[in-house]
Amino acid sequence: AQSVTQLGSHVSVSEGALVLLRCNYSSSVPPYLFWYVQYPNQGLQLLLKYTSAATLVKGINGFEAEFKKSETSFHLTKPSAHMSDAAEYFCAVSDNTNAGKSTFGDGTTLTVKP
Amino acid sequence: DTGVSQDPRHKITKRGQNVTFRCDPISEHNRLYWYRQTLGQGPEFLTYFQNEAQLEKSRLLSDRFSAERPKGSFSTLEIQRTEQGDSAMYLCASSLGQGAVQPQHFGDGTRLSIL
Numbered sequence: 001a002q003s004v005t006q007l008g009s010h011v012s013v014s015e016g017a018l019v020l021l022r023c024n025y026s027s028s029v030p031p032y033l034f035w036y037v038q039y040p041n042q043g044l045q046l047l048l049k050y051t052s053a054a055t056l057v058k059g060i061n062g063f064e065a066e067f068k069k070s071e072t073s074f075h076l077t078k079p080s081a082h083m084s085d086a087a088e089y090f091c092a093v094s095d096n097t098n099a100g101k102s103t104f105g106d107g108t109t110l111t112v113k114p
Numbered sequence: 115d116t117g118v119s120q121d122p123r124h125k126i127t128k129r130g131q132n133v134t135f136r137c138d139p140i141s142e143h144n145r146l147y148w149y150r151q152t153l154g155q156g157p158e159f160l161t162y163f164q165n166e167a168q169l170e171k172s173r174l175l176s177d178r179f180s181a182e183r184p185k186g187s188f189s190t191l192e193i194q195r196t197e198q199g200d201s202a203m204y205l206c207a208s209s210l211g212q213g214a215v216q217p218q219h220f221g222d223g224t225r226l227s228i229l
Contacts, residue, residue, distance in 0.1 A: 004156075009154075032215040034217055036220075041222070041223075041225070042222050042223075043118070043120075043205055043207075043220035043221050043222045043223050044157070044205070044207075044218075044220040045220070046217045046218075046219075049217050051215065090156050090157070092156075094215050095215065096215055099145065099162060099164065099169060099170065099211065100145060100209055100211060100215045100216065100218070101147060101159050101162055101170070102157075102159070102218060103159070104156030104157050104158075105156050106154065106155055106156050107154070107155070107156050
């Protein structure tokens with residue numbers, strides 16, 4: 001069985017500050033990990049994915065995430081927040097044994113203050 | 115790549131009525147997934163198709179729910195005798211099912227409100 005825990009349902013940062021959204025996963029087999037962003041009344045858009053290659057993954061809009069197996073973590077970071085980053089962010093885990101279906105965390109709402 | 119499209123975007127209905135949602139995946143994607151998302155939660159897996167075959171259903175999918183994907187193209191999700199608890203966003207996603215796990219491409223969802 002797989003699971004994802006996103007620590008902090010709400011994160012607030014000032015514009016220009018570092019963004020750090022935390023994700024810990026549980027998987028009995030090597031995981032594939034994803035971060036998605038969701039804007040109000042829209043579907044999920046892929047930010048980045050980890051698929052067992054490089055542990056530091058770069059995504060769109062300046063986001064990146066680091067896979068740490070020893071910590072079972074896949075935290076999302078961005079050096080400098082922009083107002084347009086305000087949205088809900090979901091971490092998801094999948095693997096090759098379950099036809100690619102994903103298990104999602106409960107999400108973290110990011111607020112960016114001017 | 116025209117993206118995943120879902121119809122309708124919003125559906126308001128009375129309790130006890132039947133509703134049907136449609137999903138058109140990205141044309142070359144052979145896998146199609148349905149998820150349900152309630153306020154403050156992440157998407158929860160409901161069911162998935164590999165081409166036209168429905169290969170897995172979550173226990174969340176009661177016998178009032180049925181999904182089809184005729185000819186492996188678009189898919190429909192029907193809910194019979196709707197209940198208050200069915201109010202949610204229903205998301206469709208598609209992906210290429212080959213080799214390494216591919217990320218899913220999501221539609222904008224159908225928001226269902228039960229009066």
